[in-house]
Amino acid sequence: METKTKHLTLGSPIPPKTEPLTLYSFEYCPFAQRVRLVLHAKGLKYQAVNINLKKKPEWYSSINTSEKVPALDIGDKIITESLDICNYLDKTYPTPALYSAEPEAAEKEKELIDKIGSVTSLFAKCMMNAKDKTPEEWVKDFLTTMEPFETELKLKGTKFFGGDNPGMVDYMLWPWAERAKVLDMLIGEKLPFSEDCIPTLHEWKKNMLMNTVVQAVYNGPEKCFKAIQLKYNTEDPDFDSI
Numbered sequence: 001m002e003t004k005t006k007h008l009t010l011g012s013p014i015p016p017k018t019e020p021l022t023l024y025s026f027e028y029c030p031f032a033q034r035v036r037l038v039l040h041a042k043g044l045k046y047q048a049v050n051i052n053l054k055k056k057p058e059w060y061s062s063i064n065t066s067e068k069v070p071a072l073d074i075g076d077k078i079i080t081e082s083l084d085i086c087n088y089l090d091k092t093y094p095t096p097a098l099y100s101a102e103p104e105a106a107e108k109e110k111e112l113i114d115k116i117g118s119v120t121s122l123f124a125k126c127m128m129n130a131k132d133k134t135p136e137e138w139v140k141d142f143l144t145t146m147e148p149f150e151t152e153l154k155l156k157g158t159k160f161f162g163g164d165n166p167g168m169v170d171y172m173l174w175p176w177a178e179r180a181k182v183l184d185m186l187i188g189e190k191l192p193f194s195e196d197c198i199p200t201l202h203e204w205k206k207n208m209l210m211n212t213v214v215q216a217v218y219n220g221p222e223k224c225f226k227a228i229q230l231k232y233n234t235e236d237p238d239f240d241s242i
């Protein structure tokens with residue numbers, strides 16, 4: 001389904017298009033991973049053009065003026081922002097549907113997706129400024145941001161937010177669950193989450209790990225940690241060596 005280039009860098013020419021869908025990506029970017037999950041869930045063929053985020057090719061700003069990944073080239077247009085891309089894909093390729101057919105339930109799912117922003121911004125804060133708070137304080141903050149997800153999934157009583165199979169909420173949230181242990185690695189100790197504080201999400205993570213779509217684009221915390229180390233601590237990182 002996915003063919004991918006090496007991480008293109010300063011001086012790399014723009015590669016020829018090989019598929020109708022081209023995803024500008026970075027192998028370890030959680031936002032790009034959201035799109036890859038949806039592309040795989042829909043069974044779509046695409047070319048991932050990986051961008052070295054430390055030394056971006058000169059032409060990348062003409063693909064996405066913000067110079068961020070992901071960006072999806074659909075032939076006559078380039079779509080940016082992970083959630084907008086995923087919603088476009090869900091509308092254009094409706095099978096399998098990633099939102100509930102019932103409008104009220106779909107609305108609830110969209111509200112939940114909006115709340116993922118608090119999780120991702122806290123994750124970024126903890127990653128960049130781990131020493132600002134004690135591990136106990138970080139855990140308290142994370143539990144607050146994760147509470148709506150724990151409550152909703154418990155209420156639904158299903159394996160996934162999407163029901164028997166992952167849906168849009170599951171795929172939008174997953175990249176941060178996959179990377180959760182990166183925070184332990186950065187802090188240098190295990191964040192003290194007690195065994196039973198988020199039991200439903202704990203079970204959800206186990207179920208997600210067994211899902212073939214999740215497995216298709218899984219890198220795991222060790223590789224994501226190495227990518228962060230390379231990006232922030234080396235002048236000329238080789239992301240293909242991870």
Ligand SMILES: N[C@@H](CCC(=O)N[C@@H](CS)C(=O)NCC(=O)O)C(=O)O
Pocket residue numbers: 026028029030031032053067068069070080081082083
């Ligand atoms: N809101 C954007 C966020 C995308 C984003 O922040 N991507 C990061 C990589 S994970 C990026 O491209 N950063 C630019 C850089 O590192 O120069 C989305 O949802 O697509």
